[in-house]
Amino acid sequence: MNHNIILIGYMGSGKSTVAKELHIKTGMKVIDTDALLVKEQGRSINEIFQTDGEESFRKLETELLRRLSENTSSYILSTGGGMPVREENRAILKSLGTVFFLQADTDTIFARVKEDTQRPLLQGTDQRTRIDKMLKERTPMYELAADHMIKTDDKTVEDVVGEILRLARN
Ligand code: S3P
Numbered sequence: 001m002n003h004n005i006i007l008i009g010y011m012g013s014g015k016s017t018v019a020k021e022l023h024i025k026t027g028m029k030v031i032d033t034d035a036l037l038v039k040e041q042g043r044s045i046n047e048i049f050q051t052d053g054e055e056s057f058r059k060l061e062t063e064l065l066r067r068l069s070e071n072t073s074s075y076i077l078s079t080g081g082g083m084p085v086r087e088e089n090r091a092i093l094k095s096l097g098t099v100f101f102l103q104a105d106t107d108t109i110f111a112r113v114k115e116d117t118q119r120p121l122l123q124g125t126d127q128r129t130r131i132d133k134m135l136k137e138r139t140p141m142y143e144l145a146a147d148h149m150i151k152t153d154d155k156t157v158e159d160v161v162g163e164i165l166r167l168a169r170n
Contacts, residue, residue: 004075004097005168008142010135011081011119012112013102014152014160019078021161032078033064040064049120058086065092082121084145085138093145100164101146103139106132108153 005022007015019030034045037060041048048057061083068077069092077096084090093099104112110128113119122131143149148167152160 003168004077005164006077006079006093006097006099007102008079008084008093008099008145009081009102010104010109010131010138010142011122012109012116013081013104014157015078015081015102017157018102018160018164019076021157022076022164025161025165026076028074028076030076030078031068033061033083034078034080037061037064037080044118046118046120054120058082062086062089062092065089065096068092068096081138084141090141090145094147098168099145099147100167101142101149102152102160103142103149104152106135109135 005028007019009015016032019032022028023030037048037057038044041060043051045057048060061080065083077093079093084093106128109131113122113131114127116122121134124130148164150160150163155163
């Protein structure tokens, strides 16, 4: 398989876990945009948001995607949950490979992220309400960017990976 697999979806939708399992199954390398930005910046996502603001983080994300366009080897790209919000990013994501939207409902996401301290947009009160609102705002953008939507709520990682590989090979 030489086509890139691009994973998009809200925070806690399982992108990193699915990317790791895809790597085990295919041997393709994983590029995680959050991890790469943290490495390149030498600071955490929280620090980037606190010091420079969200808009600067979004610019870093877009610059990173532009650089990936020049990467020829085949990979699995696990993206930050806000990546498909910018129209430019959606176009680049589509050009990079087959885009899979990992979809999960508010309650699933909330259960997965409620103890999280590393995601700046999820800190503070009324977490479930904010997740619900952001999911409603973002879902149309995830759908616009995606070639395939995979519902993950009641599935194991193996189920999700199996579905992705079947679709990617067709
Ligand atoms: C964000 C998602 C995070 C990270 C940042 C912002 C978002 O990535 O990029 O905290 O706007 O949804 P994950 O989806 O990997 O948690």
